[in-house]
Amino acid sequence: MKPLFGFALAGLVLFGSGCSSTITKPEQYSGFLGDYSKLEETMSASGKPVMRWTAPGFDPQRYGSLMVEKPVFYPAQAPSDQLSQETMDKIATYMRLALQREMVGKMRLVGEPEADTLILRPSISAVAVSNEDLKVYEVIPIALLAAAATTAAGTRDQEVAIYAEVEALDGTTGEPVARTVRKGQGLSLENRKTPLILDDVKPVLDEWAKDARDFRP
Template sequence: MVKPLFGFALAGIVLLGSGCASNVTQPEQYSGFLGDYSQLEEAMSASGKPVLRWTAPDFDPQRYGSLLVEKPVFHPAQAPSDKMSQQTLDQIATYMRLALQRELVGKLRLVGQPEADTLVLRPAISAVAVSTEHLKAYEVIPIALLAAAATTAAGTRDQEVTLYAELEAVDAASGKPVVGMVRKGQGLSLENRKTPLILDDLKPVLDDWARDARHFRP
């Protein structure tokens, strides 16, 4: 059974340390957005970044003449906070979709409704984790308990931002998933733990992911 992200939700900030500093998302960090994680294998993106990926054995990109990029969802569901406003959450989802469309428009014809030859991209943002730079690892614990540990941290230290995402490509005609992907990436560091997160802090990683989608090879 897939474990949902606990303490990773966008409603709060989780302090993570080196113990969770793997280059790829760990099984306990899967959000449940994808129906099956058992076939994921580590691979390299076009830009040379490690990802977890699954491709259906019969997947043939040449079958598709059109592409529908759905608006990214937050999974688990997000709530605005002092760290991330509702405006920022909306901007992140909108920008992720626009970046994917911008990079993929030359690969396939973009459509607003699925057609017989459409490949549907379903992106999800599963977590935005903020951790204090150079501090020892903290166990992932409920936000209320974490607050006591966080007060011991120097408020002036940089805050490292990690974005987690999951993506599924679905054959519009059959409804079957043909590609699944889980990945993480680093946003720009925040000045300190009182600094709110804004879209510009995540644009570089979202742009990188969109370019990788353009150069995707099964």
């Protein structure tokens, strides 16, 4: 094996090709759902892989009304220069509004549970910002050094990932009927000094809300 090719191949093995997993790993579960033992990998209505559990016989059409609780950050995430408390509040508010918006016309929205209410308990496990994965063309020696330099200088593009865990409860019994764990990729930030704003994760929240609307057990 030629040295240059060997170096490039090692770079590919170490850094990957720039594709991030869209499945939340067990070590990334927040504890919000309590029980993760029955989660199974499946596909969302939009064709994205998710971890999900539904109770035997669960039928969303049995419920005529929906109550969406205010999403919480669980565990609590401390604000930073890149992710302010104001932005976190906006993300949580928009997540709830998006879920309510997509359900209009399908279910009656209520503020308190009734006999036919399905309760959604959404949580945001984390909004994580990290260095963008190295691309294939960056694993040759000269480009790899340049990529390392931009990373150290804080000028490298930053990937945004948002994690969510959602539980659906029967409004009469209070028992869980569905649980979902999701991860989504937001818009990339220019560098580690670029503040994250709501618009950077809006597309993910919109997609999740539409998947909730089109959910089929």
